[in-house]
Amino acid sequence: MNLKLIIVGLLNTLCAVIYGFVTSDWDMVLKVIGVSALLPLLVAGLLSGAFVSGDRNRANYHSENKMDNDDKRKWIIGLVLLSAPNAAFLLVLIIIGLITY
Known part of the structure; x- marks a missing residue:
């Protein structure tokens, strides 16, 4: 299962890069890749309890x-x-x- 998720992430990146080469719209590529990178991390943070206090996290754990x-x-x-x-x-x-800047 873990390898499948990495492959899906790679395919998403590859599709965005191909779109960038075809349209030369690299701003859109950065937005797509940025959302594809940050949104799952945000959900993982919510699931892990990273955004709540220690007392609430401990209560949820127990x-x-x-x-x-x-x-x-x-x-x-x-x-x-x-x-x-x-x-x-x-x-x-x-x-x-x-x-390059």
Whole structure:
């Protein structure tokens, strides 16, 4: 399952880059890749409890059973893997932009 999510992320990046070469609209490519990188990371952050206080996070952790906690962890890992190729390519584009600027 993990490899499939990385491949989906790579296909998304590849489609955006092909669109950029065909239309020369690199601003749209940056937007698509940026949203594809940040949206899954935002959802993973919400699932992990990164945006709540420590007391609430501890209460949520103790109110879940092990199966729910394992399922949530699988979703978080999957979302991070889905966004990883997009985030890596976005970082490369930003570095190239900074070097050429």
